[in-house]
Amino acid sequence: MINKEDFRRKIIVSAGQIFSRFGFKKTTMDEIAKALKMGKSSIYYYFESKEEIFEAVVLYEANILRNELTTAIKSVESPVDKMRNYVFVRMKSFEKLSNYYNAIFDKNLDHFDFIETIREKYDREELAILRLILYHGARKKVFNVVNSEYTAMAIQTTLKGLEVPLFWKKKEVNIESRLNAILDVLFNGIIKK
Amino acid sequence: MINKEDFRRKIIVSAGQIFSRFGFKKTTMDEIAKALKMGKSSIYYYFESKEEIFEAVVLYEANILRNELTTAIKSVESPVDKMRNYVFVRMKSFEKLSNYYNAIFDKNLDHFDFIETIREKYDREELAILRLILYHGARKKVFNVVNSEYTAMAIQTTLKGLEVPLFWKKKEVNIESRLNAILDVLFNGIIKK
DNA sequence: GAATTATCGACCGGTTTGTTCGAAATGCTT
């Protein structure tokens, strides 16, 4: 058969699709197992818990996104506007991540209102980015869902940190340093470069 | 305050958003209540059960879609050919339909998720028609998620019933009667005309 | 053919969830 590590990735991909659709809480181990056409208990041979699967999924997706964003921004000619455009096109990836964010807060829907509030203040391109931000800000909270106030603060802090590299209008700032600044804010502490 | 009937509609719209996102089973009364900013038990003053809410939602959505489809088809200029072309281009979608719902019922998801799956792959007009089919085909299944075979059959029957008015090649059939035939298949038994 | 690897069904205890019910607000009429 195939490698054990390969099968782990298979689980990550498959479970990731379900997680991204329904969030952490609403995704059941039975569903993950059924999607993989295997018994529920078999999964525990590869992962210790549902949370461990989710953690692996987030890491996996974040790495993909990081690469996408890197090449995306680097390939842009006219800096600011085109970059925004591209990010808008890439909506889907971000949307996927936003679901992870939803996953975290699926206990109290108040945070959906938070998203809606932001949706009103920014146009669509920025919303896409904001979702990414939310994903990042919420990550620390993933396995400790209780204290929602703290998470909201974390998200806002991340937002604040992104304002400069993302929405700064000065054209003289070159795209490379801009990218690095964004990635720093978004992925600092999550993914080793 | 407002009318009781108006409040019922308010619940329908609000609950409909959650249902469309998570499906019937994964949507909880707590969520519906919280979205409406009211106690869970208060909802039972307006609806007898979760199923009744969902039934109302389906009816509400189906009526909207009915109007959409009606105006859409009527706005076609050169009647038969254009419409037939339009539909035939998308024949593949219908052919693949069975695969999709098989996949979905394998995963034990209900029909709203199916809509979301299709939304990613097809354009909007197509989606409108497919949604109608699903609404109709899956309707009997809504409150009895266990026996997926039956639902699959129901969908296929609906599809089959659509072949004649939708893909019939005879040019003499005018668009009005064609529309009526389609609507008959899709909404027969659901919406009183 | 023994040992290791991989899969599974059955089961458990805690949690969730749809629904009920009586009581407490709230609004309305006199």
Add this chain to the structure above:
DNA sequence: AAGCATTTCGAACAAACCGGTCGATAATTC
């Protein structure tokens, strides 16, 4: 204000659900 109908809600419950365990069993390797 009093009395009545309308509307909201918290507490509680039975049933279902869900993550995780465990021992048995099958498959693969050596």
